[in-house]
């Protein structure tokens with residue numbers, strides 16, 4: 001096969017290995033056909049023009065290379081992107097045009113903020129951010145009034161090429177001023193989270209991971225499972241990855257070292273790229289997927305498939321890998337426990353669909369759907385802790 005073949009794209013995932021439809025032309029999509037997508041939690045991307053909203057969405061969820069974003073046109077209408085059917089993590093991302101005025105009376109804030117799980121406000125760190133802060137304050141006040149459960153996330157963006165000192169100074173200043181603004185408006189109780197991001201490194205994936213994690217109701221359970229799995233297997237750090245986007249949906253409770261996260265992300269790329277070359281596109285990532293990489297600093301990276309969309313990537317010392325049998329046994333227990341967690345979630349969803357739910361219950365449920373799509377059976381699930389050898 002030549003690289004000029006139409007079907008072959010350098011640096012791309014297999015075609016079926018991505019997210020659902022995306023409105024490439026920046027036009028508003030048809031309302032979703034399935035009623036389910038209407039109830040899917042939303043992540044809103046807001047901020048001034050050219051702050052980098054569309055670039056973030058394209059790089060994280062559509063594998064666009066950062067350099068290509070230079071040619072993105074300005075967004076003129078709200079672009080809705082369904083991160084759904086083929087993904088394990090289900091939600092919608094709404095990319096807003098920078099020029100949209102949230103405080104206009106015609107802006108349907110009930111509809112926009114009502115079903116929103118998280119609002120990501122993007123601020124260009126390379127630009128003068130006075131105007132951005134004013135817009136941020138107005139947006140938060142409006143959104144909080146409609147839906148006090150929204151998680152507010154500020155991406156201090158385009159921090160590539162900025163010195164560490166300036167980054168920290170910008171973060172401190174933006175934090176201080178936005179908190180003061182909200183205090184003045186009598187809204188001290190609103191919690192804001194800040195992230196320094198750039199599409200030119202892994203920081204944007206890390207930040208998005210944290211946004212998504214806050215919307216996963218099962219996160220504490222997943223963390224607990226990892227906390228049990230790791231010490232019993234001689235592992236230093238483990239991430240549970242959504243393979244398509246490379247955002248991690250959970251990790252153990254030890255602090256995240258950016259370098260470790262980058263290594264694990266790169267490992268996923270290596271595995272998928274090699275698999276795509278040596279197997280058919282459909283099986284680039286399947287139940288047989290596992291990989292071991294020995295680094296030259298006595299460290300091992302170990303990847304195992306958890307299900308069609310999730311992979312566990314672990315970092316451990318080489319000498320601890322002598323007990324691979326124990327690690328593999330513990331991993332199987334861990335994987336079983338994970339599938340039970342998601343089966344429960346799936347059952348709950350089915351029950352909700354069957355009963356005539358009242359609207360309030362639906363609006364309140366802003367947790368991201370993370371479910372197994374390929375259960376062979378749906379037997380009664382008994383909640384139990386994983387067996388660890």
Ligand SMILES: Nc1nc2c(ncn2[C@@H]2O[C@H](COP(=O)(O)OP(=O)(O)OP(=O)(O)O)[C@@H](O)[C@H]2O)c(=O)[nH]1
Pocket residue numbers: 047048049050051052053054055056066068069070071072073074075076096097098099157158159160197198199200
């Ligand atoms: N240096 C740098 N440039 C970035 C980054 N992210 C986006 N950009 C650039 O910023 C410019 C604007 O990006 P867009 O994604 O179109 O911005 P937007 O916020 O969607 O703009 P509107 O659609 O007009 O609201 C593009 O030229 C991107 O290449 C980043 O992390 N670092």
